[in-house]
Amino acid sequence: MVTIKDIAKLAGVSPSTVSRVVSNHPRISLDTSRKVKQIMDELGYHPNMMAKSLVSKTTNTLAILLPRPAEELFQNDFFGELLRGILTQANRAGYDMLLTTATGEHDEIETVSRLVRGRRVDGVILLSSRVNDPIVAFLASSDFPFVLIGRSESHPDVLSINNDNKQAAYDATQHLIAQGHERIGFVSGPANLTVSNDRLQGYRQALEAYKLPIRSDWTVEGEFLQESGYRAMSLIMSLPERPTALVVIDDVVAFGVLRGLTELGYKVPDDISLVSFNNISLSELATPPISSIDIGTYQLGYTAAQTLIRAINEETIHQKQIIIPHRLMVRESSLTPIKRG
Amino acid sequence: MVTIKDIAKLAGVSPSTVSRVVSNHPRISLDTSRKVKQIMDELGYHPNMMAKSLVSKTTNTLAILLPRPAEELFQNDFFGELLRGILTQANRAGYDMLLTTATGEHDEIETVSRLVRGRRVDGVILLSSRVNDPIVAFLASSDFPFVLIGRSESHPDVLSINNDNKQAAYDATQHLIAQGHERIGFVSGPANLTVSNDRLQGYRQALEAYKLPIRSDWTVEGEFLQESGYRAMSLIMSLPERPTALVVIDDVVAFGVLRGLTELGYKVPDDISLVSFNNISLSELATPPISSIDIGTYQLGYTAAQTLIRAINEETIHQKQIIIPHRLMVRESSLTPIKRG
DNA sequence: ACAGCTTGTGCAAACGTTTTTACAAAGGTG
DNA sequence: CACCTTTGTAAAAACGTTTGCACAAGCTGT
Numbered sequence: 001m002v003t004i005k006d007i008a009k010l011a012g013v014s015p016s017t018v019s020r021v022v023s024n025h026p027r028i029s030l031d032t033s034r035k036v037k038q039i040m041d042e043l044g045y046h047p048n049m050m051a052k053s054l055v056s057k058t059t060n061t062l063a064i065l066l067p068r069p070a071e072e073l074f075q076n077d078f079f080g081e082l083l084r085g086i087l088t089q090a091n092r093a094g095y096d097m098l099l100t101t102a103t104g105e106h107d108e109i110e111t112v113s114r115l116v117r118g119r120r121v122d123g124v125i126l127l128s129s130r131v132n133d134p135i136v137a138f139l140a141s142s143d144f145p146f147v148l149i150g151r152s153e154s155h156p157d158v159l160s161i162n163n164d165n166k167q168a169a170y171d172a173t174q175h176l177i178a179q180g181h182e183r184i185g186f187v188s189g190p191a192n193l194t195v196s197n198d199r200l201q202g203y204r205q206a207l208e209a210y211k212l213p214i215r216s217d218w219t220v221e222g223e224f225l226q227e228s229g230y231r232a233m234s235l236i237m238s239l240p241e242r243p244t245a246l247v248v249i250d251d252v253v254a255f256g257v258l259r260g261l262t263e264l265g266y267k268v269p270d271d272i273s274l275v276s277f278n279n280i281s282l283s284e285l286a287t288p289p290i291s292s293i294d295i296g297t298y299q300l301g302y303t304a305a306q307t308l309i310r311a312i313n314e315e316t317i318h319q320k321q322i323i324i325p326h327r328l329m330v331r332e333s334s335l336t337p338i339k340r341g
Numbered sequence: 342m343v344t345i346k347d348i349a350k351l352a353g354v355s356p357s358t359v360s361r362v363v364s365n366h367p368r369i370s371l372d373t374s375r376k377v378k379q380i381m382d383e384l385g386y387h388p389n390m391m392a393k394s395l396v397s398k399t400t401n402t403l404a405i406l407l408p409r410p411a412e413e414l415f416q417n418d419f420f421g422e423l424l425r426g427i428l429t430q431a432n433r434a435g436y437d438m439l440l441t442t443a444t445g446e447h448d449e450i451e452t453v454s455r456l457v458r459g460r461r462v463d464g465v466i467l468l469s470s471r472v473n474d475p476i477v478a479f480l481a482s483s484d485f486p487f488v489l490i491g492r493s494e495s496h497p498d499v500l501s502i503n504n505d506n507k508q509a510a511y512d513a514t515q516h517l518i519a520q521g522h523e524r525i526g527f528v529s530g531p532a533n534l535t536v537s538n539d540r541l542q543g544y545r546q547a548l549e550a551y552k553l554p555i556r557s558d559w560t561v562e563g564e565f566l567q568e569s570g571y572r573a574m575s576l577i578m579s580l581p582e583r584p585t586a587l588v589v590i591d592d593v594v595a596f597g598v599l600r601g602l603t604e605l606g607y608k609v610p611d612d613i614s615l616v617s618f619n620n621i622s623l624s625e626l627a628t629p630p631i632s633s634i635d636i637g638t639y640q641l642g643y644t645a646a647q648t649l650i651r652a653i654n655e656e657t658i659h660q661k662q663i664i665i666p667h668r669l670m671v672r673e674s675s676l677t678p679i680k681r682g
Numbered sequence: 683a684c685a686g687c688t689t690g691t692g693c694a695a696a697c698g699t700t701t702t703t704a705c706a707a708a709g710g711t712g
Numbered sequence: 713c714a715c716c717t718t719t720g721t722a723a724a725a726a727c728g729t730t731t732g733c734a735c736a737a738g739c740t741g742t
Contacts, residue, residue, distance in 0.1 A: 001460070001728090003727095003728055003729085004728065004729065005728080013691075013692085014691065014692045014693075015692090015728085015729080015730095016691075016692065016693080016694095016729095016730080016731075017690085017691060017692075019728095019729065019730060019731085020690095020691090020730090020731095022729095023730085026689095027688090027689060027690055027691085028690070028691085029689080029690060029691090032690080032691085044454075044458065045458075046454060046455060046458035046459045047459060047728085047729075048395070048459060048460050048727085048728050048729070049459040049460065049461045049729095050391050050394040050395040050400070050460060050461075050727085050728080050729090051395050051697090051727070051728035051729040051730090052728080052729055052730080053391040053697095053729090054389070054391040054392050054395055054696095054697050054698065054699085054727090054728080054729070054730095055696070055697045055728085055729050055730045055731085056697090056729085056730070057697080059391070061439075074421035074422060074424060074425040075418075075421070075622055076421075077416075077418065077421075079421060080415035080416070080417075080418075080420060080421050081415060083415060083440075084415040087440065087442055091441075091442065096439050096441065096461075097439065097440045097441075098402075098437050098438065098439055098440075099424075099428065099438045099439075099440045100432075100437065100438075101428055101432065113385075113387060114387060114390075115437075117385065117386075117387035118387045118388060118389060118390040119342070119389050119390065119391060119698095120390045120391075120437075226622070226626070255623065255626045258626070259626060262628075281416055281567070282596065282623050285567070285596045285599070285600060285627070286626070286627075286628070287603075287627070287628035342698090344697095344698055344699085345698065345699065346698080354721075354722085355721065355722045355723075356698090356699080356700095356722090356723095357700080357701080357721075357722065357723080357724095358720085358721060358722075360698095360699065360700060360701085361700095361701095361720095361721090363699095364700085367719095368718090368719060368720055368721085369719095369720070369721085370719080370720060370721090373720080373721085388698085388699075389697085389699070390699095391697085391698080391699090392697070392698035392699035392700090392727090393698080393699055393700080394699090394727095395697090395698080395699070395700095395726095395727050395728065395729085396698085396699055396700045396701080396726070396727045397699085397727090398727080460728095
């Protein structure tokens with residue numbers, strides 16, 4: 001391995017001079033700089049990042065922490081889009097990304113602790129909308145730069161990027177109401193996630209605002225998986241009184257819903273209308289194309305990275321809870337007027 | 342920051358003893374070990390990874406390098422699944438993953454050079470099927486542990502994980518032939534990728550074997566994007582003589598094909614049958630579900646990580662070119678017997 | 683011509699580990 | 713009980729950087 005000392009020796013200067021050439025120190029003469037740079041090129045020198053990090057106490061690396069079992073996450077296009085946003089901004093700012101997943105409760109803290117206390121990374125992007133997330137608690141108490149993508153009930157004040165999920169669900173529901181629906185159900189995600197609860201709440205508020213019935217048997221809780229949506233249909237559609245429209249927590253779940261409905265012989269949107277969330281690229285390719293709330297996934301990631309880097313550089317961040325705007329993409333799954341009865 | 346010296350001082354031992362406690366050195370007395378560990382717990386000590394890496398010359402980090410513009414890749418579910426496989430195995434073996442993308446030609450080499458020569462990572466997983474990839478050339482010449490997911494024409498001997506794409510395409514085509522098709526087209530990817538060429542070749546060999554016509558206007562080159570498949574349809578379906586079946590390079594492209602065909606008023610599989618590749622989770626949710634070659638994406642990633650770690654540990658690897666088996670998943674898009682004419 | 687500034691470079695300490703060498707104490711052997 | 717082996721610990725060098733301090737040489741202005 002070629003080190004700064006090798007370069008120094010060959011160039012006839014001291015290691016410190018070489019170091020200063022590398023970091024463009026202003027007080028290096030053009031002559032020396034040229035000479036040293038030429039030798040660096042010849043030997044193919046690259047600074048040892050570990051040594052650099054050790055003394056500078058900075059790694060130019062961000063961790064992205066995915067607390068849920070990876071299995072579940074990666075099936076969702078949402079995740080790729082988020083990652084793309086994060087990577088784009090991180091790379092632009094000269095940061096590398098460490099991708100980490102952790103499963104068990106204890107494991108989680110251990111992993112993040114290792115990265116944070118071990119000075120492996122300069123900051124953490126945490127993807128979590130758990131009502132009460134121990135990792136958030138840990139990070140908040142350790143005053144290490146981090147940003148939360150999502151919302152934590154127990155720690156509402158941490159730096160975070162999120163959507164106005166309540167409003168988004170309100171909008172989605174209102175849209176269905178505007179199409180003439182009066183019997184609207186909700187296919188939700190896990191109850192310990194703020195994203196589920198916020199959306200559920202928005203849905204309920206819309207129903208209330210329009211004086212429509214809120215029936216608890218029309219709300220089904222599940223996971224962010226196709227299978228969940230599929231199973232929800234056998235539940236809901238076996239009820240004596242069925243909804244004519246559904247708000248679905250996530251596109252992938254909506255695919256399952258669609259499959260379930262199709263198998264049960266229902267047509268979308270003729271028998272049942274559908275609106276879901278996240279607007280992944282395939283939602284417009286479904287048959288029929290699915291109406292979905294675009295939550296600005298790319299921007300969510302992009303902004304998270306950007307904000308984190310600001311925090312690392314100790315810039316003052318005026319708005320600690322950043323909301324990315326959403327937008328309802330109306331497609332065929334919610335367009336045909338309903339048949340009553 | 343709490344260091345090994347702080348622990349040493351409090352425990353009344355030397356720093357080296359603390360280090361040995363951390364690394365479970367056999368010659369440490371149970372007494373000392375317990376005492377030191379207790380103090381470590383109290384102070385919340387975690388070893389500084391940078392310092393550790395500097396002396397051990399090892400980072401316990403793998404880089405995954407995605408040379409293509411991230412945009413294109415992340416839209417494809419294939420990528421998430423691959424990542425999942427890599428992460429699972431890497432984490433299991435105690436490695437962190439650095440996720441890197443690079444776009445420009447020069448940029449690419451610079452990025453990988455920085456990581457490799459800067460001793461930032463212990464090994465590289467490169468996702469590339471470019472016929473002639475400068476990064477492969479660089480890595481091969483620098484004798485740094487790396488594994489290629491894909492195949493390089495110019496460097497066939499490097500450690501690599503791949504599918505038998507030729508055979509897979511042969512199988513796909515043969516399946517269509519078995520369904521009675523005699524006029525079969527091919528929607529391909531970029532011509533500078535071995536994956537495109539291999540599949541194209543397998544497709545052609547199958548046609549030859551069954552003495553069916555190979556018509557060059559039934560082969561359309563494109564990208565790994567929906568849009569590509571969509572555009573290919575306006576080309577192919579405007580020909581005076583049209584195929585009755587298509588082999589499509591990738592599921593996402595197949596979604597575009599499906600959309601194109603639907604818009605042009607063709608029914609799948611009644612008018613046109615479809616078989617594609619990669620078997621992403623949504624291919625069975627399309628309408629109709631798309632027949633696809635499962636290439637064992639998860640296993641591709643898992644094996645890549647596993648093999649790379651072996652290479653890092655300097656185990657001898659007997660099989661340098663590893664082939665992950667594929668399997669045709671027959672679904673509705675290729676099942677109905679054709680209408681001739 | 684001399685004090686004072688500017689410019690360019692070197693020395694050496696520091697970052698937090700690991701690991702080699704050394705050595706004292708304890709245990710085993712004849 | 714003298715010797716050898718084993719066990720447990722400490723001291724110090726090394727890993728490859730950065731950076732504060734020092735200082736020589738070249739300028740500037742009076």
